Amino acid sequence: MKLKVLAVASGGGHWTQMMRLVPAFSGCEVVFVGVKAMYRDDVADARFYAISDVSRLHLASLPRALLALVGILLRERPQVVVTTGSAPGLLALRLARLLGMRTVWIDSVANVEELSLSGRKARRYADLWLTQWPHLAKEQGPEYRGSLL
DSSP: OOOEEEEEEOSTHHHHHHHHHGGGGTTSEEEEEESSGGGGGGGTTSEEEEOOOOBTTBGGGHHHHHHHHHHHHHHHOOSEEEEEESHHHHHHHHHHHHTTOEEEEEOOTTOOSSOOHHHHHHTTTOSEEEESOGGGOOTTSOEEOOOOO
């Protein structure tokens, strides 16, 4: 039986970084969640769900995104949820943790000086908490294991 991975990313660079992770999912069943329907074209052979984008500046879409993610997690039942951020990924990690799924947070390479706000909050919900900058790695986490770009 293949490991089922739910890969969640918001738009722009977060999605680009998730696409760079695709080779790491070789041999897995991967289901993608993004915030733009056009991202479906990037993963034509995989199942894809588009959800509402959420940010601290756009909280009105939070309930819709939350309900969509609950539905996706219950329908797909992945063993692992991987995200490159941001807020939609954090929501997915929190929900996945509640459902007993393993979780991986990979903070965006754009966060050179410090972890993102979502990345700092992800610490509580990530089984594996990663940064893409060696100088941001700490003994208590996040860990550095390389960069996607």
